[in-house]
Amino acid sequence: xxxxxxxxxxxxxxxxxxxxxxxxxxxxxxxxxxxxxxxxxxxxxxxxxxxxxxxxxxxxxxxxxxxxxxxxxxxxxxxxxxxxxxxxxxxxxxxxxxxxxxxxxxxxxxxxxxxxxxxxxxxxxxxxxxxxxxxxxxxxxxxxxxxxxxxxxxxxxxxxxxxxxxxxxxxxxxxxxxxxxxxxxxxxxxxxxxxxxxxxxxxxxxxxxxxxxxxxxxxxxxxxxxxxxxxxxxxxxxxxxxxxxxxxxxxxxxxxxxxxxxxxxxxxxxxxxxxxxxxxxxxxxxxxxxxxxxxxxxxxxxxxxxxxxxxxxxxxxxxxxxxxxxxxx
Amino acid sequence: xxxxxxxxxxxxxxxxxxxxxxxxxxxxxxxxxxxxxxxxxxxxxxxxxxxxxxxxxxxxxxxxxxxxxxxxxxxxxxxxxxxxxxxxxxxxxxxxxxxxxxxxxxxxxxxxxxxxxxxxxxxxxxxxxxxxxxxxxxxxxxxxxxxxxxxxxxxxxxxxxxxxxxxxxxxxxxxxxxxxxxxxxxxxxxxxxxxxxxxxxxxxxxxxxxxxxxxxxxxxxxxxxxxxxxxxxxxxxxxxxxxxxxxxxxxxxxxxxxxxxxxxxxxxxxxxxxxxxxxxxxxxxxxxxxxxxxxxxxxxxxxxxxxxxxxxxxxxxxxxxxxxxxxxx
Numbered sequence: 001x002x003x004x005x006x007x008x009x010x011x012x013x014x015x016x017x018x019x020x021x022x023x024x025x026x027x028x029x030x031x032x033x034x035x036x037x038x039x040x041x042x043x044x045x046x047x048x049x050x051x052x053x054x055x056x057x058x059x060x061x062x063x064x065x066x067x068x069x070x071x072x073x074x075x076x077x078x079x080x081x082x083x084x085x086x087x088x089x090x091x092x093x094x095x096x097x098x099x100x101x102x103x104x105x106x107x108x109x110x111x112x113x114x115x116x117x118x119x120x121x122x123x124x125x126x127x128x129x130x131x132x133x134x135x136x137x138x139x140x141x142x143x144x145x146x147x148x149x150x151x152x153x154x155x156x157x158x159x160x161x162x163x164x165x166x167x168x169x170x171x172x173x174x175x176x177x178x179x180x181x182x183x184x185x186x187x188x189x190x191x192x193x194x195x196x197x198x199x200x201x202x203x204x205x206x207x208x209x210x211x212x213x214x215x216x217x218x219x220x221x222x223x224x225x226x227x228x229x230x231x232x233x234x235x236x237x238x239x240x241x242x243x244x245x246x247x248x249x250x251x252x253x254x255x256x257x258x259x260x261x262x263x264x265x266x267x268x269x270x271x272x273x274x275x276x277x278x279x280x281x282x283x284x285x286x287x288x289x290x291x292x293x294x295x296x297x298x299x300x301x302x303x304x305x306x307x308x309x310x311x312x313x314x315x316x317x318x319x320x321x322x323x324x325x326x327x328x329x
Numbered sequence: 330x331x332x333x334x335x336x337x338x339x340x341x342x343x344x345x346x347x348x349x350x351x352x353x354x355x356x357x358x359x360x361x362x363x364x365x366x367x368x369x370x371x372x373x374x375x376x377x378x379x380x381x382x383x384x385x386x387x388x389x390x391x392x393x394x395x396x397x398x399x400x401x402x403x404x405x406x407x408x409x410x411x412x413x414x415x416x417x418x419x420x421x422x423x424x425x426x427x428x429x430x431x432x433x434x435x436x437x438x439x440x441x442x443x444x445x446x447x448x449x450x451x452x453x454x455x456x457x458x459x460x461x462x463x464x465x466x467x468x469x470x471x472x473x474x475x476x477x478x479x480x481x482x483x484x485x486x487x488x489x490x491x492x493x494x495x496x497x498x499x500x501x502x503x504x505x506x507x508x509x510x511x512x513x514x515x516x517x518x519x520x521x522x523x524x525x526x527x528x529x530x531x532x533x534x535x536x537x538x539x540x541x542x543x544x545x546x547x548x549x550x551x552x553x554x555x556x557x558x559x560x561x562x563x564x565x566x567x568x569x570x571x572x573x574x575x576x577x578x579x580x581x582x583x584x585x586x587x588x589x590x591x592x593x594x595x596x597x598x599x600x601x602x603x604x605x606x607x608x609x610x611x612x613x614x615x616x617x618x619x620x621x622x623x624x625x626x627x628x629x630x631x632x633x634x635x636x637x638x639x640x641x642x643x644x645x646x647x648x649x650x651x652x653x654x655x656x657x658x
Contacts (some may be wrong), residue, residue: 132463
């Protein structure tokens with residue numbers, strides 16, 4: 001409640017002002033931002049928060065924390081086929097450390113530019129608890145074209161982008177570095193897994209292809225197995241997946257070869273931020289080609305069927321999972 | 330990471346599902362929400378978080394915490410002349426207490442209905458720190474009509490809605506109940522001040538009148554004195570206020586009569602959530618009439634002038650404030 005304090009707040013706003021490149025952000029000089037959607041648009045809205053000690057480690061680099069906070073939301077826009085338009089951020093910081101905040105702002109700004117998603121407005125406060133970064137992302141789609149969870153139809157193919165399980169592998173290695181030797185992971189494999197946990201790679205490059213070819217979709221944030229269950233539930237269908245077809249990175253393949261039971265953790269663990277989608281079988285080749293042209297691999301892993309629930313097979317045998325998906329509560 | 334945990338998350342979503350009355354919220358069954366603005370609209374976006382121990386007391390009733398979290402954002406929409414369209418919420422809860430959460434959801438739902446601002450989507454996670462409620466509010470205005478901070482012009486009148494200083498009075502009484510006797514406050518006055526701190530009353534009822542008559546505006550969240558300074562800065566003008574004209578409640582008047590120096594705290598303290606606005610003098614009567622018709626008092630308190638900075642007078646004498654405004658850092 002002092003001028004020093006007020007100028008502290010002003011200094012924080014100044015750190016973030018360069019990110020507010022959208023004309024409707026008014027250089028963070030107004031109370032609210034304006035977005036002017038092209039006529040005939042739907043505005044796609046999503047919020048997700050990350051918390052120190054839950055979604056990231058307190059000693060993670062500040063710029064990586066910022067990138068993760070934005071990217072988990074960008075991933076949802078991607079899965080919905082939406083083009084990013086901008087984001088709002090509420091930042092509750094554990095301590096007022098200008099170096100940390102400057103690094104945070106730099107990482108956030110680089111990603112905002114890379115993904116074409118400028119800061120529209122925000123709010124920074126101090127908290128006595130862990131740092132909380134709550135971002136609301138705003139995207140645009142032509143009216144009526146958002147890719148829904150509920151769009152899957154019996155007979156559709158099930159696809160997933162990229163590779164599954166790297167983030168949970170990276171998290172396990174962070175908690176138990178000695179596991180790398182047991183799993184026979186090279187240093188490059190360890191770095192790959194660590195990076196995938198620290199900073200996800202949202203698949204915004206395939207948003208347009210999803211709108212063109214997918215019947216349904218969502219991002220994989222709580223584990224492939226659990227998220228496929230949510231997709232099937234929303235669409236009122238069943239889904240079957242052959243685990244051999246689930247795309248794994250070299251690191252994940254090496255680890256599963258050394259410890260076959262690890263596969264369950266990889267397909268049920270969270271933080272993949274890949275896209276799970278369904279489409280008519282006739283669209284698969286076109287979608288995969290469009291995704292490849294955008295630099296993203298897409299792999300067919302199963303099939304939608306009439307009925308309900310999910311079924312997984314490995315080596316022709318049904319597999320049941322003790323833990324369906326990651327949950328934060 | 331267990332089924333019990335997952336069903337805990339599912340139970341929380343179920344608590345909030347009844348608030349997701351907007352068709353674009355898809356009953357919280359999809360990853361993102363859709364808002365379809367009428368063609369020719371601007372989307373107005375604002376985020377503000379409240380934190381236990383900073384913006385509310387940890388033992389405040391859960392429904393009051395929810396109302397405050399939503400209303401501080403509704404207040405910004407009101408000041409911008411925007412009609413609420415919906416909101417996103419990131420809730421980080423200190424403990425997973427279903428009774429607390431049910432009360433929270435009830436208060437939030439009642440306000441969402443009362444203000445016509447349904448829940449569009451959200452995210453609930455556990456935190457080891459204080460509870461954080463980060464809400465992003467979405468409003469709509471006809472294109473190009475948002476009321477800006479920067480709109481004030483020399484010669485404009487300065488007005489404020491409602492009464493100023495009640496929330497800071499309520500906060501002082503909460504910290505030092507004995508002050509009530511010193512200030513000669515009746516029980517009704519004490520309840521008034523306490524209620525104004527606990528649950529703000531955003532002035533969404535005057536949003537349309539603001540768009541019709543105001544040249545500039547913002548909500549008073551960090552104190553009248555400091556916020557007037559921000560408004561003047563954004564508009565590149567000076568502003569002069571006669572403190573005798575600042576509207577005070579009976580409670581605040583009684584307290585200032587008993588302790589005249591208290592006035593400084595009332596006009597620099599935060600949490601008023603009134604609207605500070607400027608308009609051509611010829612619009613004042615029409616605006617006040619429209620506001621009165623909507624049940625909101627509006628009072629002319631000063632004048633915009635050429636130049637920069639703010640000037641306050643009391644009994645004809647200039648007044649300087651040691652502390653300009655409340656800041657959370």
